Amino acid sequence: MSASSEAPTPAGELILSLGGICKNFGAVSALTDIDLDVHAGEVVALVGDNGAGKSTLVKVLAGVHAPTSGEIRFRGQPVTMTGPSDALKLGIATVYQDLSLCENLDVVANLFLGHEVNPWQLDEVAMEVRAWTLLSELAARIPSVREPIASLSGGQRQTVAIARSLLLDPEIVMLDEPTAALGVAQTAEVLNLIERLKTRGHGVIMISHNMEDVRAVADRIVVLRLGRNNGVFTPGSSNAELVGAITGATDNAVSRRAARLAEGEARP
Amino acid sequence: MTDNHPKPLLDRSDSRVAHAEGLSGALKGFLDRVRSGDLGSLPVIVGLVLIWTVFYTLNPIFLSPNNMVNLFFDCSVIGVISLGIVCVLLLGEIDLSVGSMSGVASALLGVLWVNQGMPILVAMAAALTLGACVGAIYATLRTRLSMPSFVSTLSGLLALLGLQLYMLGATGSINLPYDSALVGFGQLYVMPSWLSHGLALLPGIAILVVGLRTMEQRRAASLSPGSLGGLIAKAALLTAGLQFVVYYLNVGRGVPWMFGLFVLLVVAMQYAFTRTKWGRSMMAVGGNAEAARRAGIDVRRIYLSAFMLCSMFAALGGMLSAARLASSSQQAGTGDVNLNAIAAAVIGGTSLFGGRGNAWSALLGIIVIQSISNGLTLLNLSSSLRYMITGAVLAIAVIVDSLARKSRASHGRA
Numbered sequence: 154m155s156a157s158s159e160a161p162t163p164a165g166e167l168i169l170s171l172g173g174i175c176k177n178f179g180a181v182s183a184l185t186d187i188d189l190d191v192h193a194g195e196v197v198a199l200v201g202d203n204g205a206g207k208s209t210l211v212k213v214l215a216g217v218h219a220p221t222s223g224e225i226r227f228r229g230q231p232v233t234m235t236g237p238s239d240a241l242k243l244g245i246a247t248v249y250q251d252l253s254l255c256e257n258l259d260v261v262a263n264l265f266l267g268h269e270v271n272p273w274q275l276d277e278v279a280m281e282v283r284a285w286t287l288l289s290e291l292a293a294r295i296p297s298v299r300e301p302i303a304s305l306s307g308g309q310r311q312t313v314a315i316a317r318s319l320l321l322d323p324e325i326v327m328l329d330e331p332t333a334a335l336g337v338a339q340t341a342e343v344l345n346l347i348e349r350l351k352t353r354g355h356g357v358i359m360i361s362h363n364m365e366d367v368r369a370v371a372d373r374i375v376v377l378r379l380g381r382n383n384g385v386f387t388p389g390s391s392n393a394e395l396v397g398a399i400t401g402a403t404d405n406a407v408s409r410r411a412a413r414l415a416e417g418e419a420r421p
Numbered sequence: 422m423t424d425n426h427p428k429p430l431l432d433r434s435d436s437r438v439a440h441a442e443g444l445s446g447a448l449k450g451f452l453d454r455v456r457s458g459d460l461g462s463l464p465v466i467v468g469l470v471l472i473w474t475v476f477y478t479l480n481p482i483f484l485s486p487n488n489m490v491n492l493f494f495d496c497s498v499i500g501v502i503s504l505g506i507v508c509v510l511l512l513g514e515i516d517l518s519v520g521s522m523s524g525v526a527s528a529l530l531g532v533l534w535v536n537q538g539m540p541i542l543v544a545m546a547a548a549l550t551l552g553a554c555v556g557a558i559y560a561t562l563r564t565r566l567s568m569p570s571f572v573s574t575l576s577g578l579l580a581l582l583g584l585q586l587y588m589l590g591a592t593g594s595i596n597l598p599y600d601s602a603l604v605g606f607g608q609l610y611v612m613p614s615w616l617s618h619g620l621a622l623l624p625g626i627a628i629l630v631v632g633l634r635t636m637e638q639r640r641a642a643s644l645s646p647g648s649l650g651g652l653i654a655k656a657a658l659l660t661a662g663l664q665f666v667v668y669y670l671n672v673g674r675g676v677p678w679m680f681g682l683f684v685l686l687v688v689a690m691q692y693a694f695t696r697t698k699w700g701r702s703m704m705a706v707g708g709n710a711e712a713a714r715r716a717g718i719d720v721r722r723i724y725l726s727a728f729m730l731c732s733m734f735a736a737l738g739g740m741l742s743a744a745r746l747a748s749s750s751q752q753a754g755t756g757d758v759n760l761n762a763i764a765a766a767v768i769g770g771t772s773l774f775g776g777r778g779n780a781w782s783a784l785l786g787i788i789v790i791q792s793i794s795n796g797l798t799l800l801n802l803s804s805s806l807r808y809m810i811t812g813a814v815l816a817i818a819v820i821v822d823s824l825a826r827k828s829r830a831s832h833g834r835a
Contacts, residue, residue: 272698
């Protein structure tokens with residue numbers, strides 16, 4: 154995380170490519186003609202207003218919803234996903250907003266849920282070792298991996314959820330609102346984790362409402378509006394541009410203040 | 422830094438966490454867990470000691486070796502049914518038809534084996550298959566039609582009861598041949614004394630061997646190995662306890678083979694719950710089904726396996742009860758069988774809300790239930806009082822469970 158902010162990181166090879174994705178729920182079209190590319194070692198932020206279709210898009214990519222039409226290409230191959238396990242097998246891991254951890258199980262059990270080592274005689278030692286290495290790779294601070302999830306703080310739970318997504322060494326990690334409901338220090342910790350995912354060479358798709366967080370880690374910012382693509386921005390773009398693209402209005406409180414400021418600067 | 426400095430243990434690198442060391446540490450950790458509401462099997466063991474003391478003071482025959490042998494014979498029948506209930510409770514579901522299912526299984530056994538003259542193994546396989554089918558139907562109703570298991574199994578209770586009455590026909594009961602192996606198994610057969618003492622050694626040895634191997638593996642993987650003293654103490658205490666129980670039962674008739682079968686099933690299920698991927702998936706689905714589904718677990722298959730196991734255990738319990746009573750009758754599986762099986766699992770410490778419990782709860786719970794029923798019978802109390810007292814004990818068990826839940830939540834252990 155030291156020198157990554159200067160030159161734009163050379164994007165790795167193209168991993169995931171969406172073309173003309175549409176998703177209808179009855180009469181409502183939640184997504185229309187969505188295009189999205191994700192490269193290795195790249196953080197793509199997905200921003201948009203409530204109801205812009207971000208979560209629907211994540212669910213399509215996670216295999217929860219099948220798209221009504223359009224094409225998902227993974228490493229150039231068109232793929233169809235019929236369930237969450239298909240997405241996992243392809244190498245698309247998802248960290249959901251509501252975390253989806255089992256509070257009654259301990260950290261190790263949650264990390265390995267559905268992918269236990271040695272199904273007929275669980276190898277607890279191997280799993281615990283892998284858990285500790287995974288957590289230390291993320292420089293995560295979890296006091297004990299044998300405590301039930303219920304005893305962890307929000308940031309620690311988010312850490313466990315992110316660590317779990319890395320278990321199968323996925324090529325794409327999707328994070329749905331990873332910093333929502335976290336404190337300042339915990340948010341910083343999660344943003345550090347995202348940087349580390351990127352340096353490990355994962356493609357990262359991050360959904361967030363927080364423009365500061367997005368600008369802190371994203372390489373590209375993709376704006377969705379009313380289920381359609383509404384522009385791709387760089388972290389250098391101004392807040393006014395982003396808010397304009399998200400709300401669809403070029404005239405709003407943010408742009409007016411920006412204009413006033415610009416005016417103020419222009420005037421001697 | 423230096424070469425002779427030991428590598429820091431992976432799970433001991435965070436200095437913020439206090440870790441229990443050695444035997445005293447293990448004991449202290451246990452007390453801390455209990456204080457925070459993680460009671461485990463403690464309430465039921467305390468309750469059992471209390472119940473036995475009361476009944477012993479009221480009628481010393483209660484603790485006599487032969488009465489204990491009888492008690493263990495009786496435990497095995499409903500205990501096996503209760504083991505199935507644990508499976509569905511772990512998912513936060515319920516099966517109210519286990520009583521009727523056991524009745525149907527016992528009727529089917531009587532009809533096929535005695536009336537039709539089929540080999541007994543065929544009859545037993547047929548009953549188990551019927552159980553599997555009934556469980557599969559419940560699971561399908563639950564997963565495909567989202568029908569609450571409370572309702573589907575309640576209607577199953579009636580339907581199966583009808584099937585039982587239909588199969589038994591006008592006569593209403595079928596006597597099983599008294600000199601058959603099955604009836605002997607249900608009423609007479611006990612282990613030879615040397616064998617029972619030998620078998621009672623096994624758990625302690627298993628704990629020691631597995632524990633030492635785990636310690637070795639953990640040390641090799643630079644994890645903290647845990648306490649050797651605690652391990653030895655546990656194995657020694659368990660062995661001493663088991664040897665005493667076996668010795669005491671051998672003063673009477675001996676350890677029933679049927680109880681041996683029950684304990685074997687409990688141990689097998691406990692292994693399946695804690696050490697297999699299936700068991701982990703069961704706990705996950707019971708704790709948070711959506712999270713389990715997102716983790717790639719086939720939730721439907723887990724439901725299917727749990728309901729099928731529950732009904733099959735009920736069928737097996739029904740056949741054991743037929744063996745115990747030497748008859749398949751219209752009364753089999755009716756009355757309090759249903760609720761005793763469910764109450765045993767809950768009293769033993771399996772939560773009604775899913776995701777928390779173990780196979781031992783069936784064993785401990787059924788011993789409590791049968792002790793009450795056996796003790797009250799010895800006191801010549803009517804079944805009306807027996808029902809009321811069993812009901813009160815169940816209520817107390819659920820209250821303890823709820824209070825412990827609250828305490829766990831406030832100690833961040835939910």
